[in-house]
Amino acid sequence: xxxxxxDDSKVVRSIVEKAIxxxxxxxxxxxxxxxxxEILEKxxxxxxLILMDWNMPVMDGFDALVKIKxxxxxxxxxxxxxxxxxxxNKVKMASDAGAAAYVKKPFTQDELVENIxxxxx
Amino acid sequence: MAKVLLNDCNxxxxxxxxxxxxxxxEIIVEPFSEQRELTDFNLVLLYSDSxxxxxxxxxxxxxxxxxxxxxxxxxxxxxxxxxxxxxPYFNFGVSExxxxxxxxxxxxxxxxxxxxPGRQPLERELIYLTPFIESTKTxxxxxxxxxxEFRGVYFQNSLRILGDVSGVIGLSGTTxxxxxxxxxxxxxxxxxxxxxxVKENEINAEMIHDGVGEIINMISGSAKKSxxxxxxxxxxxxxxxxxxxxxxxxxxxxxxxxVLTFDVGDQAFVLHISLTQK
Numbered sequence: 001x002x003x004x005x006x007d008d009s010k011v012v013r014s015i016v017e018k019a020i021x022x023x024x025x026x027x028x029x030x031x032x033x034x035x036x037x038e039i040l041e042k043x044x045x046x047x048x049l050i051l052m053d054w055n056m057p058v059m060d061g062f063d064a065l066v067k068i069k070x071x072x073x074x075x076x077x078x079x080x081x082x083x084x085x086x087x088x089n090k091v092k093m094a095s096d097a098g099a100a101a102y103v104k105k106p107f108t109q110d111e112l113v114e115n116i117x118x119x120x121x
Numbered sequence: 122m123a124k125v126l127l128n129d130c131n132x133x134x135x136x137x138x139x140x141x142x143x144x145x146x147e148i149i150v151e152p153f154s155e156q157r158e159l160t161d162f163n164l165v166l167l168y169s170d171s172x173x174x175x176x177x178x179x180x181x182x183x184x185x186x187x188x189x190x191x192x193x194x195x196x197x198x199x200x201x202x203x204x205x206x207x208x209p210y211f212n213f214g215v216s217e218x219x220x221x222x223x224x225x226x227x228x229x230x231x232x233x234x235x236x237x238p239g240r241q242p243l244e245r246e247l248i249y250l251t252p253f254i255e256s257t258k259t260x261x262x263x264x265x266x267x268x269x270e271f272r273g274v275y276f277q278n279s280l281r282i283l284g285d286v287s288g289v290i291g292l293s294g295t296t297x298x299x300x301x302x303x304x305x306x307x308x309x310x311x312x313x314x315x316x317x318x319v320k321e322n323e324i325n326a327e328m329i330h331d332g333v334g335e336i337i338n339m340i341s342g343s344a345k346k347s348x349x350x351x352x353x354x355x356x357x358x359x360x361x362x363x364x365x366x367x368x369x370x371x372x373x374x375x376x377x378x379x380v381l382t383f384d385v386g387d388q389a390f391v392l393h394i395s396l397t398q399k
Contacts, residue, residue, distance in 0.1 A: 008359070009331050009332070009335040009338075010327075010328070010331050011313065011316060011317060011328060011331045011332040011335055012335055014317055015264075015316060015317060015318070018317075018318065055338065055342075055357060055359060057359055083342065084338050084339045084341070084342025084343060084357075085342050085357070086342055086343050086344075086345050086346035087349055088346065104342075104343070105338075105339045105342060106259060106260045106263040106264045106339050106343065107263065108263055
């Protein structure tokens with residue numbers, strides 16, 4: 001399965017990539033929401049999951065989540081928000097906008113993988 | 122009783138200072154040593170009659186390094202006030218420079234001032250500091266498998282930060298403020314290597330900048346939930362990174378700057394936090 005990892009931190013993208021590699025996933029990296037949308041436009045239906053940070057420059061993860069969920073071509077792709085925002089209002093906003101799960105940073109690789117498995121299964 | 126270290130003091134300076142401080146401080150007189158543990162001292166005085174400013178600055182930086190960001194003022198002493206040049210002693214960690222030819226009552230008064238213990242955090246300050254202490258420990262533990270031990274808090278007015286790399290997050294909303302994490306280069310490299318699960322020699326400056334930014338982002342984000350419950354409502358900025366010894370970071374006007382020190386093994390890092398409610 002192809003996965004988009006959208007986070008403005010290279011370090012986070014690297015550890016997420018490392019965490020999902022044993023699952024056999026290929027990752028495509030984006031440093032903000034706009035780049036995630038560009039990858040989606042190119043890859044189309046080949047993307048099976050998006051892991052999205054919230055606070056990013058250019059286009060934040062919430063705006064990207066809303067755009068993707070409003071686009072009938074991509075709306076069925078599960079999106080897991082992966083963010084340091086621990087505020088419950090943000091969790092609700094993400095859920096209302098169609099996020100499949102909300103993983104709070106800091107996370108262990110096991111916690112991330114567990115959340116991914118729950119969403120994919 | 123306070124503990125004072127006199128470094129490199131000649132016999133005359135040692136005698137003068139010991140007479141001034143002996144009633145309320147334990148005085149240790151030693152030559153400067155790069156290995157000396159300093160964290161149990163309350164004040165360090167470094168005497169120098171050298172005109173080699175680079176050598177003095179190296180000693181000051183080394184002393185500061187060994188205070189592990191604790192509230193341990195370092196005072197540079199010379200014989201005569203005219204011997205001080207315009208070199209950036211403050212940027213390297215000196216709290217004060219003083220000349221032994223200054224009138225003794227004034228000299229004594231300044232030293233006694235440095236021996237006064239700083240104030241403890243107020244209950245209302247602990248309400249917003251505690252979530253940051255907890256989230257800092259959690260982030261280091263979960264992301265880097267490192268145990269950060271909280272060592273204490275003190276308050277400062279200076280905007281200067283004596284460390285190699287800082288991650289800065291601005292808070293805006295009905296609560297405003299700044300949260301800064303500062304590392305020395307070696308510990309920053311170790312932490313990021315642990316987070317990325319690679320060897321330290323694979324870590325470059327860009328990774329450290331990126332990783333330190335992400336760490337302060339996670340610390341602030343994790344603390345936010347508890348702070349919201351305590352009516353501190355704010356949005357987090359995108360983190361920025363500042364590199365270079367003695368850099369300065371702005372805080373809201375009239376904000377108290379709390380300095381939280383942490384140890385990781387035999388190294389240390391520090392958090393500077395200022396919060397004000399509109």
